[in-house]
Amino acid sequence: xxxxxxxxxMADETLWNDLLPRLAPFGPVVxxxxxxxxTIEAMARRALDAAPDKFLLVGFSMGGYVARAIARxxxxxxxxxxxxxxxxxxxxxxxxxxxxxxxRADASIAFSGLSRIAVASSLHPKDRNNDALIERVRAMxxxxxxxxxxxxxxxxxxxxxxxxxxxxxxTLVIASDHDQLRSMEEAKEMQAGxxxxxxxxxxxxxxxxxxxAPDRLADVIVPWLARYA
Numbered sequence: 145x146x147x148x149x150x151x152x153x154m155a156d157e158t159l160w161n162d163l164l165p166r167l168a169p170f171g172p173v174v175x176x177x178x179x180x181x182x183t184i185e186a187m188a189r190r191a192l193d194a195a196p197d198k199f200l201l202v203g204f205s206m207g208g209y210v211a212r213a214i215a216r217x218x219x220x221x222x223x224x225x226x227x228x229x230x231x232x233x234x235x236x237x238x239x240x241x242x243x244x245x246x247x248r249a250d251a252s253i254a255f256s257g258l259s260r261i262a263v264a265s266s267l268h269p270k271d272r273n274n275d276a277l278i279e280r281v282r283a284m285x286x287x288x289x290x291x292x293x294x295x296x297x298x299x300x301x302x303x304x305x306x307x308x309x310x311x312x313x314x315t316l317v318i319a320s321d322h323d324q325l326r327s328m329e330e331a332k333e334m335q336a337g338x339x340x341x342x343x344x345x346x347x348x349x350x351x352x353x354x355x356x357a358p359d360r361l362a363d364v365i366v367p368w369l370a371r372y373a
Contacts, residue, residue: 145223145373146196148214150176152205152229153296154258154285159204162358166366170200170373176210179292182299188213195221200369201313202226204354205326209301216310224314224372226365229323229351231330232337234303255290257282268322268350281352308337315341316368318361320349342368 147170151159157175160167167173176191187210201222203211208230215222263281264272271277285293315338319331328345335341344364349357 145171145198145200146174147171147200147202147369148174148176148191148195150191150201150203150207150211150214151178152207154288154293155204155207155281156284156287158280158284159354163354163362166362169366170369172196174199176207178207178210178296179288182295184209184213184299184301185217188217192218192221197221198223200224200226200373202228202365203230204228205230205351206296206299206301209304212304212308212311215313216307219310219312222313224316224369225311226316226318226369227334228318228361229320229326229331229353230334231326232303232305232308232334233330235301255293257286266325266351268320268348268356270348271350271356277352277355280355305333305337308334309339311338314372316344316365317341318344318346318353318364320346320351320353320357322349323351325351 147167149160151157164173174195177194178187181187181190191210191214198221201211201214208227211225211227215225258281260278260282263278267277317331317335319326319328332343335343346353346357346360346364353361
């Protein structure tokens with residue numbers, strides 16, 4: 145068995161570092177590379193090209209959209225699916241407007257990483273002055289760079305509520321109770337749309353669950369994945 149991990153917006157493979165020891169029993173870890181493509185489906189196809197024949201699948205935030213596309217494109221290859229802090233909703237008009245502004249910006253403008261304020265607002269209130277945590281998130285964006293930032297910022301996230309029935313593998317939906325980017329309502333509507341999906345909540349945590357609460361996240365997903373490995 146193997147496990148395919150799909151990161152979120154401006155996150156790289158280090159997003160999962162704290163979970164890797166707990167995920168080791170499930171076999172080799174494969175990291176989806178979301179740097180190069182301009183659509184969710186293209187990201188999913190690239191990830192499938194690099195993945196083994198059968199695998200467990202975990203997607204975080206934007207990576208949840210990609211993970212669901214993977215599960216639809218290759219249902220026979222995905223043994224089980226975990227969706228963390230993600231949504232099935234399309235971009236809001238305000239977000240589309242913001243993306244348009246980014247797309248119109250001069251590409252020569254230097255990218256200095258995600259702002260400290262933006263990163264802090266994604267965390268639990270208790271961690272919004274945690275310099276180490278904030279800089280860890282910002283460092284992922286800095287490594288990915290401005291070209292990837294513009295490409296991922298312009299990425300269209302079409303809503304797939306009406307396609308959730310196409311996901312046929314065992315699925316676990318995970319939300320946190322202080323996520324300012326993805327609401328509990330979004331997580332529950334996703335669970336309701338996937339036949340047999342289970343639901344779990346990480347308490348006292350913001351959006352960046354794999355970094356903010358890796359041990360508690362592992363406590364939830366490891367025994368669940370073990371049922372399907």
